[in-house]
Amino acid sequence: MNNNQTIENMHRLISERYEKLKKHKKTENAYPNNFFPSHNTKELHENFNNSTREELLMNNIFVKISGRIMLKRIMGKASFINIQDESGRIQIYIEKNILGQNEYDNFKQLDIGDIVYITGYIFKTHKDELSIKAELIVLLAKSLRPLPDKFHGISDKELRYRQRYLDLIMHEQVKNIFFIRSKTISLIRQIMTREKFLEVETPMLHIIPGGANAKPFITHHNALNTDMFLRIAPELYLKKLIVGGFERVFELNRNFRNEGISTRHNPEFTMIEFYAAYTDYNWMMTFTENLIKELMITIMGSLKIKYQDILLDFSKSFDKLTICEAIIKYSNQYDFDKINDISFLKKEIKRLDAKYQSISLEEMDIYSLQLILFENQIEEKIYFPTFIIDYPLEISPLAKASKNKPNIAERFELFIAGRELANGFSELNDPEEQSLRFKQQIASKSLADDEKMFYDDSYIKALEYGMPPTGGCGIGIDRLIMLMTNSPNIRDVIFFPHLRPEI
Structure with a gap:
């Protein structure tokens, strides 16, 4: 026919x-x-x-x-x-x-x-x-x-996303994905409450798009006659609550970033961000690892799950590697001498990625160059749960500097199955240093205009009242559910993902 x-x-x-x-x-x-x-x-x-x-x-x-x-x-x-x-x-x-x-x-x-x-x-x-x-x-x-035909169901992936209700009717396994999603989010809330975190709600509409380097969605508030931004992260508001005396807070809600769509990116996505006073990034790594393990054993019934034909073992302690250690471990072409040779790194980066042919790397320090090499060649190879540490301070404007390495931030990113799942750090609580970092970000030539962090005067004012030493972390819920349900595409775990309009 x-x-x-x-x-x-x-x-x-x-x-x-x-x-x-x-x-x-x-x-x-x-x-x-x-x-x-x-x-x-x-x-x-x-x-x-x-x-x-x-x-x-x-x-x-x-x-x-x-x-x-x-x-x-x-x-x-x-x-x-x-x-x-x-x-x-x-x-x-x-x-x-x-x-x-x-x-x-x-x-x-x-x-x-x-x-x-x-x-x-x-x-x-x-x-x-x-x-x-x-x-x-x-x-x-x-x-x-x-x-749809009961034997063939809906084979057109895009149709399944556009008409998710049909997908749910016809495919039992799809419905199960969203049962797992719901149970996971519910359990996260229970765990956070048990651990004395207070669930809070902060604004979705921001005067300044702060808390991350990302391109925001812009709208206009008629009554106030001002442009506003859908939030790219709740971070600065949550840390204002730490200033206000709440010692453990979390928010589980949507963020919005006006960037590309891919198998791991959707313009609006669900995250949990949480902050605990009198902790640091090491505490946050331990807490994050324990949280994920508890989710796996409770929801999945095992600490060993299969993702895309690879067995992920959450029963072992997560690895912890510096960027340099990760490059050496997961590559057979770079050694310690090469990745600490700034001249070699510049040539190698330009060779690997055409977009850097027209970008000057001269002002980048060795840590930033190592990060580019890591992102280009290594991160997708990291399947076993691994905390990557020692991120350049230059790209971590809200994190404390390492006590031993002034150009390195007390920051981690958690990688599982070749993608970033969590990002956390010891929060910078020095208002003078934070003000300087904001200004450096604005002046930075290494960031595109739509990715630079704004100067947030209201946040600096809050820090001037004093914020205790604090650790913070954000976990991507959609990517976590992808892991738990063996889903290769972020659209598989979002009820109604964003697609191009039908012609």
Whole structure:
């Protein structure tokens, strides 16, 4: 069947269903809302799968259930349908002698996809399949568009993202991804509360886009007559709360960055950021590792999970490597001498990446050059959970400088399965130093204009009242769920990811 025939066939089926609905409306309320189920399919299977046919017949168990018709088999005076609710599927047996001729004829007009309410008695068929013998069937909502073919589902990935509701109807494994997502977020909240962190909410609309180097979305507030920015990070507001006397705070919410879309980037994404007074980046690494391990064992039931055919073992202590150590460990072409030779690094970076052919590297120190080499050649190779430390201070304007290396920040990034999952550091709490860092960022030639950090006077003013020594960390929830559900694309773990508009 060619594309035109497929479209014509679809229009015909939709027209037929509209006609059925029109006919139904003449005698019945087509969208009633006064029928309430007593059970879901999971409860029925859990409660009665182990019962014998004789026990079910003797106990005469009456149930009310609702769901979407997913399978329909008409066989003369008796028929079967399978209905699906949020928790699973169950078979329904429909007999003309029980319903009566008129209701049985009405039943035969139902289509796959229709949402129905059913009352009846639990029993088991001769094949020992748990079923419901229907006494009443009520149409609750007509499916005016046919569902995708039950055998092929939806093969078009983009269609699955655009019409996620169909994806959820047709693919049980997709629904399970989002159950895991919900359970994970709920458990994170429980753990943070147990560990004495206070959940807070900070503004989504910012006067200044602070807290990260990223391109913001811009909007305009009419009443204030000022441009505002969707937040790229909640960091500065959360640290103001530390100044205000809350010693442990976290926020689990959305950030927005007006940057590229890829298998690991979506313009709006979910993060948890948390801050604890009287801690540092070492404390944060330990806390982050323990948090992730608890999520794995509780949600996944194991500290060993498979991601894209590679076994990830969370039972071991996470690695901790400097950028230089990581380059040497994961590359067979660089040694200590090469990655500490600034002349070699400049030539190698230009050789590896064409975008640096036209960018001057002369003002970059050796730490920044090592980072570029790491990002270009190494980070995607880091599969085992690994904290990378010793980031250049130049690109870490909100972090404390190392006590031993003034050009290095007390900062870490956690890499798992070749991608960054978390970012944290000992927070800079010296207002004079922070003011100087903001100014250096604004003047920096190494950052694009849309990635430079703004000077946030209100944050400096807050620091001038005194912020205790503090550690902070942010974890990308979407990427974490990708790991836990073995999903290769960030769009697979977001209900409605952003796509180009349909033409």
